[in-house]
Amino acid sequence: MDTTNGSLNRKLRMALIGGGQGSFIGRVHATAGVLDNRAELVAGALSSNPEKAKASAPAYDIKPERAYTSIDDLIKSEQARPENDRVDFVSVATPNHTHFEIAKKAVEAGFNVICDKPMTFDFKQAEELVATVEKSDVVFAVSHNYTGYPLVRQAREMVKAGELGEVQAIRSNYIQGWLRTRLETSDQKQAAWRTDPSKSGAAGAFGDIATHAYNLARFISGILPAEVSCHLRTFEEGRALDDYGHAVIKLQNGGLLTVTASQISHGRENDLFIEIDGTKGSLIWRQENPNEMIFRRNGHPHAIYTRDGNASYMHEMAKASCRLPAGHPEAFFEAFANVYRSAYDSMALRAEGKKFEKVNTIFPNVFDGAEGMYFIQQCVNSSKENGAWLPLKYSKART
Numbered sequence: 001m002d003t004t005n006g007s008l009n010r011k012l013r014m015a016l017i018g019g020g021q022g023s024f025i026g027r028v029h030a031t032a033g034v035l036d037n038r039a040e041l042v043a044g045a046l047s048s049n050p051e052k053a054k055a056s057a058p059a060y061d062i063k064p065e066r067a068y069t070s071i072d073d074l075i076k077s078e079q080a081r082p083e084n085d086r087v088d089f090v091s092v093a094t095p096n097h098t099h100f101e102i103a104k105k106a107v108e109a110g111f112n113v114i115c116d117k118p119m120t121f122d123f124k125q126a127e128e129l130v131a132t133v134e135k136s137d138v139v140f141a142v143s144h145n146y147t148g149y150p151l152v153r154q155a156r157e158m159v160k161a162g163e164l165g166e167v168q169a170i171r172s173n174y175i176q177g178w179l180r181t182r183l184e185t186s187d188q189k190q191a192a193w194r195t196d197p198s199k200s201g202a203a204g205a206f207g208d209i210a211t212h213a214y215n216l217a218r219f220i221s222g223i224l225p226a227e228v229s230c231h232l233r234t235f236e237e238g239r240a241l242d243d244y245g246h247a248v249i250k251l252q253n254g255g256l257l258t259v260t261a262s263q264i265s266h267g268r269e270n271d272l273f274i275e276i277d278g279t280k281g282s283l284i285w286r287q288e289n290p291n292e293m294i295f296r297r298n299g300h301p302h303a304i305y306t307r308d309g310n311a312s313y314m315h316e317m318a319k320a321s322c323r324l325p326a327g328h329p330e331a332f333f334e335a336f337a338n339v340y341r342s343a344y345d346s347m348a349l350r351a352e353g354k355k356f357e358k359v360n361t362i363f364p365n366v367f368d369g370a371e372g373m374y375f376i377q378q379c380v381n382s383s384k385e386n387g388a389w390l391p392l393k394y395s396k397a398r399t
Contacts, residue, residue, distance in 0.1 A: 164278030204241025
């Protein structure tokens with residue numbers, strides 16, 4: 001057994017909520033959660049359909065007696081188990097509109113939580129969840145998984161070290177094409193709930209993927225926003241939510257951040273990319289080519305940073321996020337697992353009765369999740385007012 005959970009000297013016990021047959025993100029959570037051998041998946045409530053919940057359990061090696069049919073069933077049954085046998089945390093991998101109730105119940109029951117994004121259905125729920133977490137002693141992480149890529153963490157450390165100088169402009173974009181047609185009318189599960197306001201929330205593409213682009217810019221730059229002007233569009237006739245949008249954000253340091261999200265661009269898959277312009281240099285990183293980052297300075301050759309845990313140019317945080325030698329690609333699962341691994345460090349401290357950081361964590365936390373919901377709310381409201389400038393600084397945002 002891996003004993004890297006501090007002096008805890010055991011694996012953390014994981015319960016998966018969602019992830020039943022046909023799920024994409026549930027399997028990702030399950031894989032990332034156990035990748036470093038610091039946790040084991042022992043329980044789950046894999047579907048809101050009781051029969052499907054039970055039938056899905058063997059695919060995860062969950063024993064029948066711990067294949068629960070609801071979050072209430074899971075909490076009651078796990079709390080009845082001896083402390084040295086019950087789950088340590090739950091991973092919430094369900095549609096957006098169910099996150100709040102599940103996460104809040106888990107927190108109130110004393111379980112740590114790793115929740116998929118967006119964290120809640122709306123900002124009001126996010127504020128209530130923040131208050132619930134603040135009253136507890138649990139670890140709460142949000143799976144903005146792109147923050148786990150080694151070169152994203154390298155970019156963050158380069159900005160903090162002043163290698164780019166003063167950051168003046170950021171362009172963060174997430175471009176897809178899978179919803180170019182009304183795929184939701186063909187009973188495609190992923191498209192159906194993402195385009196349904198009762199399940200997805202007030203935004204479509206901006207709630208689903210622009211939140212990733214915004215979070216990435218905040219994570220790397222550390223710069224607080226001031227105001228936002230946004231225009232959202234629904235280009236596929238009959239669709240209930242936006243499938244394209246563009247936001248301009250004034251930053252508190254005087255710079256500008258633009259966020260563009262599209263789900264109707266032909267041939268684009270998961271093209272999340274960010275460009276940052278500073279007074280000393282600029283960089284660009286693309287999620288579809290995550291093991292390279294380009295750093296440019298006028299009068300110097302362009303530098304291609306590769307993911308290399310042994311390279312002298314890599315900052316310590318970026319090195320610690322690498323698992324394989326350079327040239328062996330690391331990608332989505334590993335980045336997702338880095339979020340889990342960072343959260344596990346805090347979970348282990350909690351299990352040992354030690355203090356742990358709750359605000360300025362390397363993993364995205366409940367405050368980041370609430371900031372993402374505030375971003376969605378303000379973008380939707382701005383768009384309704386024809387791009388009116390609205391405040392964007394969330395009062396509890398990390399700095």
